[in-house]
Every structure is written in structure tokens, then in C-alpha cells.
Amino acid sequence: MTTPKDSANSGSGAAKPSNWNLPNVLTSLRILFIPVFVWLVLSGQQWWAFGLFAVLMATDKLDGDIARARGLVTDFGKIADPIADKALMTAALVSLNIIGVLPVWITVVILFREFGITLWRMWMLRNGKVVPASKGGKLKTVLQSLAVALYLCPLPGWMDIPSYVVMLLAVAVTVVTGAQYLMDARRHN
Template identity: 75%
Template sequence: MSTSTPAPGKQSNWNLPNILTSLRILFIPVFAWLVLSQQWWWAFGLFVALMVTDKLDGDIARARGLVTDFGKIADPIADKALMITALVTLNTASNLPIWMTVVIIIRELGITFWRMGMLRQGKVVPASKGGKLKTVLQTVGVGMYLCPLPEWMSVPTYIVMLLAVVVTVVTGIQYLVDAKKVNQ
């Protein structure tokens, strides 16, 4: 008996969005190596490509009705793995302050585990507009640290990353405040 076709109403995991997500995960070690070996333009280019695939896989999955359980789990893992890898490697290979990485990682993992706990209770916590702004600021900040910019850009780069940290913390707190209101 062949199991190549999914059960009625269930999408196959073999689709373009899941392939893009899987490629993103597979290329994270390459990205880390590029950063640690300070091949900045290659690291920047790969980071941009990986972030574009993040946007594409979600857009394609929703537009074509290809949302799968694998995608729901793998996509956020790929997102967190890429961002955490970028931050930690930048701590090692550049002047990104370690405290920024620590704050972002604690918030990201804390909210992720909290959302998983809520999901087990049957409560879905969707991404907020602030969460999307957080992702954009983190992405731009990391991109600026990766891109070999002139020395005078070090202050604007730091400011963008500082804004990313502030929005990261504020949105994390907002998730918890909103959840408390819903559960009362």
C-alpha cells in the first residue's frame, strides 16, 4: 500500500514552502562559517537570501494552501536558528555587544516556549504587528552588522540593533500582558 498521497484534507510535506524552509535550515552552518571566517559580503548575501526564502515560503504556503504541520513547526525553528546563529557568530566575529544577543535570545526562546505551552492548551498565539516589526528590526540590524559598512555607520548600526532589542523586549512583555487579559 502506497503512502505517497496525503490523507484527505492533509497536505503533503513535499512542497515548495517546506523545501525552502529545509534549505534555510541546511544553509545555517554555511552562514555561520562565512561569518566566523569574516567573509562579510558572502555572509551578508547568504543572510539576505535566507531571509527572502523565509518571506517566500510563508507567502507561497498561504497563497497555494500548502500550510502543513511540518511547516508550522520547521519555519519558526528555522527563523530562530538563523537569528540566534547570526547574533552569536557576530558576537565572536564583530563588535555586536553580547548583552544584546543575550536579551534577544532570552526573549525569543522564552516567548517561543510560552507559545508552545499555550498551543498545548489549545490556545493559538498569533504573531503581532509588533512581533513583525521586531523581526524587521532584528533583520536590518543583523544585516547592517554583516555588511562591511564605512566606519561612520557604526553608530547608526548600533542604534538600529538597540531599537531591535527594545522592540524585542516590549513585544515580549506585550504578549504576556495580552495573554493575561485573555485568561482573566
């Protein structure tokens, strides 16, 4: 037996998924927990900060996987997920600057690239061109997350150098992928 709702949906193709779904809830929780994360870092509760950061980064992967697998990709998710990612990484880098364990220049370079490319992608979208995330962009995210996690985790002093090296690698990939986006766009125009 069909209901009026079924009849309405059958003529219009596939129904859009509701914004009230698990991926969007996970994204929203990630945004809501950023102030808690910052408080943990600034109050010196490094293990808790590390744990929360790991959970928040895991939800980033999880929400995307669930959304794609279950057909729950929404306009809200397309906008909120990158905002949550940028907000968490910005909060992490700035917090590490405030507590004095990360050089400020690293944060400036990463955030300049992140926000510059984000604004550029928004501008491209307004002009009808979607710029998808590249494989290099995904590697950049993994390296940034690993580097921040190493800085958050209270490791022995000898780990300072490997943590810094991973962060420098993250900065290099961040800059290279940003330049690659712009070069690719120039080639296609």
C-alpha cells in the same frame, strides 16, 4: 472519470497538502545553509555572509507567502519555519558576538525573549490556546533582520553608530513585544 483516490478525497473534504512542497523545501534549505552562513561570518567573508543572510531571510518571507497563497500550509511548516527563523537569528547574533562586533548583552536579551516567548507559546498550545504572531512581532523580525544585515555588511566606519542604533531599536521592540504578549495573555485569562 474519477479515480479511487478522487473518491476517497471527495468524502473527507479537502486533502491535506503534502509535506513535500516548495515552502517546506525553502524552509529546509534555510536550516541546511545556517552552518554555511556561520562559516562565512567566522572566516571573515562578510560580503558573502551578508548575501547569504539576505537570501535566507528572503526565503522566510517567500515560503510563507507561497504556502498561504497556494494552500500549502502544513504541520511540518508550522513547526519548521519558526525553528529555522530562531536558528538563523541565533546563529547570526552569536557569530557577531564571536567576531567581536556585537555586544553580548544584546544577544542575551534578544535570545532570552525569543526562546522564552517560544516556550510560552508552546505551553499555551498544549493547553489549547493558539497565540498568533502580532504585528509588533513582525516589526521585531524586520528590525532584527535589518540590524543583523547592517552588522554583516562591510560598511564604512561611520556606519557603526547607525547600525548600533537600529540594533538598539530592534532590542527595544523585541522586549516590548515580548511583554505585550504576556500582558495580552493575562488579560484574556
